[in-house]
Amino acid sequence: MTVRIRVETSAPYDVLVGSGVSDQLASLVGDDVRRVAIVHPTVLRERAARLRSTLLREQATRALDVHLLEVPDGEAAKNAEVLQYCWDVLGRTGFTRSDVVVGFGGGATTDLAGFVAASWLRGVRFVNVSTTVLGMVDAAVGGKTGINTAAGKNLVGAFHEPVGVLCDLDLLVDLPSAELRSGLAEVVKCGFIADPSILELIEGVGTGAVLDPTSAILAELVAKGIRVKAQTVAGDLRETGGGAGPWAARGAGGGAGPWAAKSTGGGAEDDSGIGREALNYGHTLGHAIEREERYTVRHGEAISVGMVYVAELAHRHGLIDADLVQRHRDVLSSLSLPTTWAGAFSPLLAAMRLDKKTRGDQLRFVVLEDLGRTTILAGPDEQTLRDSFAALAAPSSSPGAAR
Ligand SMILES: NC(=O)c1ccc[n+]([C@@H]2O[C@H](COP(=O)([O-])OP(=O)(O)OC[C@H]3O[C@@H](n4cnc5c(N)ncnc54)[C@H](O)[C@@H]3O)[C@@H](O)[C@H]2O)c1
Numbered sequence: 298m299t300v301r302i303r304v305e306t307s308a309p310y311d312v313l314v315g316s317g318v319s320d321q322l323a324s325l326v327g328d329d330v331r332r333v334a335i336v337h338p339t340v341l342r343e344r345a346a347r348l349r350s351t352l353l354r355e356q357a358t359r360a361l362d363v364h365l366l367e368v369p370d371g372e373a374a375k376n377a378e379v380l381q382y383c384w385d386v387l388g389r390t391g392f393t394r395s396d397v398v399v400g401f402g403g404g405a406t407t408d409l410a411g412f413v414a415a416s417w418l419r420g421v422r423f424v425n426v427s428t429t430v431l432g433m434v435d436a437a438v439g440g441k442t443g444i445n446t447a448a449g450k451n452l453v454g455a456f457h458e459p460v461g462v463l464c465d466l467d468l469l470v471d472l473p474s475a476e477l478r479s480g481l482a483e484v485v486k487c488g489f490i491a492d493p494s495i496l497e498l499i500e501g502v503g504t505g506a507v508l509d510p511t512s513a514i515l516a517e518l519v520a521k522g523i524r525v526k527a528q529t530v531a532g533d534l535r536e537t538g539g540g541a542g543p544w545a546a547r548g549a550g551g552g553a554g555p556w557a558a559k560s561t562g563g564g565a566e567d568d569s570g571i572g573r574e575a576l577n578y579g580h581t582l583g584h585a586i587e588r589e590e591r592y593t594v595r596h597g598e599a600i601s602v603g604m605v606y607v608a609e610l611a612h613r614h615g616l617i618d619a620d621l622v623q624r625h626r627d628v629l630s631s632l633s634l635p636t637t638w639a640g641a642f643s644p645l646l647a648a649m650r651l652d653k654k655t656r657g658d659q660l661r662f663v664v665l666e667d668l669g670r671t672t673i674l675a676g677p678d679e680q681t682l683r684d685s686f687a688a689l690a691a692p693s694s695s696p697g698a699a700r
Pocket residue numbers: 338339340341369370371372375402403404405406408428429430431432435436437438439440441442451468469471472473476479480596597
């Protein structure tokens with residue numbers, strides 16, 4: 298069965314989820330296209346060659362050049378050097394504004410490919426064919442593209458939407474289970490910020506089915522995650538805040554300008570809706586962990602820890618009760634995702650200051666004010682930040698062991 302989810306931004310597009318949907322790439326590439334660049338990681342070399350053959354077969358009646366741009370696996374592709382390599386290939390092959398970039402891989406690959414498409418000739422069409430759970434439920438949808446710099450995660454990029462997204466569930470069978478779990482962290486995020494039925498499903502069925510790449514349960518969770526992402530970005534594509542979307546996120550932003558914090562010194566901002574920033578739940582600390590650990594920690598693992606952190610922070614500000622904090626630990630650890638962290642806080646605090654939600658000197662965190670309802674906590678005091686971090690220590694913590 299193929300599920301079609303519409304992303305209703307100003308240039309709407311569909312996300313297709315199902316077995317074998319990558320065969321539909323030809324229909325998204327368009328008729329006036331002369332060249333296609335498929336950006337893929339090393340691990341998908343053979344599958345990318347197959348994707349190319351299928352595309353050429355479907356378009357056999359006309360001239361089409363399909364170039365394979367192999368990039369390093371994972372986060373090692375999200376840097377200026379690899380970006381430059383992609384630009385060089387596009388230049389050499391005469392890529393024009395009517396040609397198409399295809400991101401074929403996980404979130405790291407589609408973030409890079411999207412930024413290649415956003416920057417080449419100031420913007421060419423692109424399609425994502427996502428191959429990881431994390432990519433399907435999150436990275437491939439919504440048009441955030443970019444790379445890392447030495448200073449931090451995703452610090453250079455652009456909003457540039459794909460013209461379509463294909464989530465081929467057949468591709469998940471080769472995905473290492475640690476990667477699958479990492480992707481589920483973003484699904485759990487969607488459960489806490491917007492759709493608690495996700496949490497109920499995970500809690501109700503047991504992890505066997507959830508972690509089985511061929512299960513109907515996983516397919517359902519992927520579709521639910523995409524719906525949250527699609528509806529959230531539809532209301533606030535460029536993360537300017539507000540736009541009380543269907544998920545009723547509340548907090549900062551809105552009419553008073555996106556960074557008009559309504560309260561300082563650790564207050565929950567209060568306005569008409571936090572819009573897209575809700576999707577950053579757990580990411581302030583999570584991105585800092587990724588950077589400090591030189592990207593040896595998976596994105597989903599880092600944000601798993603980050604979600605427990607902001608749950609602790611919200612609890613210390615009287616926003617949520619201890620049971621809801623514990624629910625974070627329970628659901629994430631049931632998926633063998635990390636909920637503890639050891640190590641120094643100061644470098645993480647320094648990295649968090651470069652988070653994109655920061656305004657001036659004021660750190661801003663996405664927190665829950667209830668299950669399924671987010672707000673922004675602006676400028677919490679440093680002691681509370683440290684106390685919440687201390688709560689991440691494992692019961693018998695030794696440095697480096699509590700992951
Ligand atoms: N743009 C966004 O909105 C957005 C949203 C969430 C995450 N992200 C970004 O996405 C990235 C994480 O994405 P990810 O978890 O997909 O990681 P990833 O792209 O690094 O992929 C994980 C690993 O799995 C390999 N892989 C990919 N597909 C495979 C398959 N089908 N079979 C076997 N191996 C496969 C990759 O080569 C890589 O080594 C991070 O850089 C994160 O910042 C972006």
